[in-house]
Amino acid sequence: xxxxxxxxxxxxxxxxxxxxxxxxxxxxxxxxxxxxxxxxxxxxxxxxxxxxxxxxxxxxxxxxxxxxxxxxxxxxxxxxxxxxxxxxxxxxxxxxxxxxxxxxxxxxxxxxxxxxxxxxxxxxxxxxxxxxxxxxxxxxxxxxxxxxxxxxxxxxxxxxxxxxxxxxxxx
Numbered sequence: 001x002x003x004x005x006x007x008x009x010x011x012x013x014x015x016x017x018x019x020x021x022x023x024x025x026x027x028x029x030x031x032x033x034x035x036x037x038x039x040x041x042x043x044x045x046x047x048x049x050x051x052x053x054x055x056x057x058x059x060x061x062x063x064x065x066x067x068x069x070x071x072x073x074x075x076x077x078x079x080x081x082x083x084x085x086x087x088x089x090x091x092x093x094x095x096x097x098x099x100x101x102x103x104x105x106x107x108x109x110x111x112x113x114x115x116x117x118x119x120x121x122x123x124x125x126x127x128x129x130x131x132x133x134x135x136x137x138x139x140x141x142x143x144x145x146x147x148x149x150x151x152x153x154x155x156x157x158x159x160x161x162x163x164x165x166x167x168x169x170x171x
Contacts (some may be wrong), residue, residue: 004053008128012138016063026051042116045066056134063145066095067145070141071117071122071125074115075140075143076142076143078113080110080111080112080113080142080165081111081112081113081139081140081141081146081169082112082113082114082115082139082140082141083104083112083113083114083115083137083138083139083140083162084115084116084136084137084138084139084140085114085115085116085132085135085136085137086099086117086125086126086129086135086136086137086138087116087117087118087119087134087135088118088119088120088134088148089118089120091134091135091152093134093135093152094134094152095144096152097135098155100152100153100155100158101116101156103155103164104155104159105165107155107159107161108159110164110165111162111166112139112162112166115151119131126170129145135151135152136148136149136150136151137149137150137158139162139165139166141166141169147161147169148163149166
């Protein structure tokens with residue numbers, strides 16, 4: 001196979017190399033000829049638009065790992081109310097909430113403890129609290145749920161919601 005220089009060719013997406021057939025019918029029209037790539041191994045991965053691979057960037061979450069034998073034990077032994085974020089790793093709004101929960105945890109560090117529960121790893125806990133939408137937030141006080149809400153919220157609205165729930169339960 002050799003490239004024919006006398007026939008006009010259009011640069012292919014394969015590094016500008018193309019082969020055209022030397023035929024009187026095909027040579028008469030510059031737009032109607034066949035091109036064949038010189039590479040023999042064409043795979044779908046060679047057809048990328050961008051050479052840079054797409055990488056998912058996940059936010060850094062500050063977490064304090066604690067071990068409890070049960071979820072109930074953790075709720076009962078907490079010295080302050082607990083905000084539980086029920087999430088899943090595949091949930092887009094849940095991923096958006098990760099840095100927001102860091103802000104909320106920093107802002108309300110003396111008032112509330114933030115805990116994340118992966119509903120895929122702990123489906124029994126999710127079932128017990130009838131988690132049907134993600135993210136779902138439940139505020140627990142003295143081991144009992146005192147407020148529940150669903151969906152992603154900006155940090156300021158989440159802080160207001162938590163403070164309002166804490167004030168309502170102390171009255």
